[in-house]
Amino acid sequence: MRFAVLLAVAGVASTYTVTTASRFMEKNFDPIVIPGKYESHLHTFFGSDAVTPTTNTSKELQAGCSTAQNPNDYSSYSLGVPSLVVKKDNGSVERVPVSRFSAYYVGIENAEIAIPQDFKNVHAGHSWFCEGSDSGKKDPSAFPTMTCKTHLQTILLFHDCVNPETLESDYSGTQHWSSWGVPPNRCPPDWKRIPQLRFSIRYDLRKVLPDGWSAAPPLELACGNSYCFHGDFINGWLPEAAENMLLANSKREFAGVSGPNGNFNDGSVCGSENAHDQNPAEGTSDYLEASKIVADAKADKVEDAFQS
Numbered sequence: 001m002r003f004a005v006l007l008a009v010a011g012v013a014s015t016y017t018v019t020t021a022s023r024f025m026e027k028n029f030d031p032i033v034i035p036g037k038y039e040s041h042l043h044t045f046f047g048s049d050a051v052t053p054t055t056n057t058s059k060e061l062q063a064g065c066s067t068a069q070n071p072n073d074y075s076s077y078s079l080g081v082p083s084l085v086v087k088k089d090n091g092s093v094e095r096v097p098v099s100r101f102s103a104y105y106v107g108i109e110n111a112e113i114a115i116p117q118d119f120k121n122v123h124a125g126h127s128w129f130c131e132g133s134d135s136g137k138k139d140p141s142a143f144p145t146m147t148c149k150t151h152l153q154t155i156l157l158f159h160d161c162v163n164p165e166t167l168e169s170d171y172s173g174t175q176h177w178s179s180w181g182v183p184p185n186r187c188p189p190d191w192k193r194i195p196q197l198r199f200s201i202r203y204d205l206r207k208v209l210p211d212g213w214s215a216a217p218p219l220e221l222a223c224g225n226s227y228c229f230h231g232d233f234i235n236g237w238l239p240e241a242a243e244n245m246l247l248a249n250s251k252r253e254f255a256g257v258s259g260p261n262g263n264f265n266d267g268s269v270c271g272s273e274n275a276h277d278q279n280p281a282e283g284t285s286d287y288l289e290a291s292k293i294v295a296d297a298k299a300d301k302v303e304d305a306f307q308s
Contacts, residue, residue, distance in 0.1 A: 038283035049275035061236035067272035072259030074236030147212025161187035
């Protein structure tokens with residue numbers, strides 16, 4: 001129910017901007033959830049290539065090469081968007097290509113402050129559906145029960161309230177805030193509204209599943225089933241551009257956000273094709289190997305807990 005409400009809000013006309021970003025790496029780390037270690041399931045990375053297991057600040061990301069179309073955006077996107085694969089009858093897997101990754105910033109007319117530097121967020125609520133066609137009767141977070149004619153799509157809507165001092169975040173109008181006397185669609189005292197980030201990810205299944213499917217789809221995420229899908233974000237917008245985003249307040253139109261590095265559609269300063277893994281000799285980009293590392297790490301934790 002909560003996510004259905006979020007999707008409804010996402011569909012309301014509001015001022016927005018959007019940048020697309022291309023994939024530059026798949027690796028088994030997550031600096032937000034498991035900082036400093038290559039012990040995560042496989043992740044797909046978009047945006048700044050400066051991201052490593054120890055990344056913690058916007059400044060670090062701004063020193064890298066970004067694959068974002070907006071040259072002022074060095075954010076690290078989709079850190080937690082696990083790789084999607086098709087499971088074959090022989091036990092092998094085939095990666096499903098991402099057709100398009102888009103980062104929308106919506107509800108800008110409601111924002112009180114720019115997205116703070118060093119702001120990070122992990123989001124797990126999502127919906128899977130077939131773009132432009134019937135996805136079958138299902139739970140929103142489950143894979144469609146029939147073949148997608150074009151793209152398989154998922155949407156994630158991130159927090160829009162932040163504590164500027166601690167960088168804690170939540171959704172506006174969260175139910176437990178009512179006891180504080182917070183009105184609907186507002187943030188708690190001393191917190192501020194920010195432009196709300198929304199991921200839109202489209203996967204092209206037509207080549208890897210030419211015959212389609214019915215009932216249970218032969219799809220799997222690096223983290224498991226469809227319900228474990230999540231998105232990560234570390235803000236890398238240049239501060240001037242983040243402030244310029246607040247100038248878009250028409251309530252119903254797209255607004256390009258420009259900044260020190262140029263206009264919103266100028267493309268990557270360094271050339272997105274030049275983005276690369278900063279530590280190619282560490283970790284793995286192999287789906288099955290990453291899955292084994294995660295399983296082994298969990299087993300070690302269980303054994304340690306038992307021995308203690």
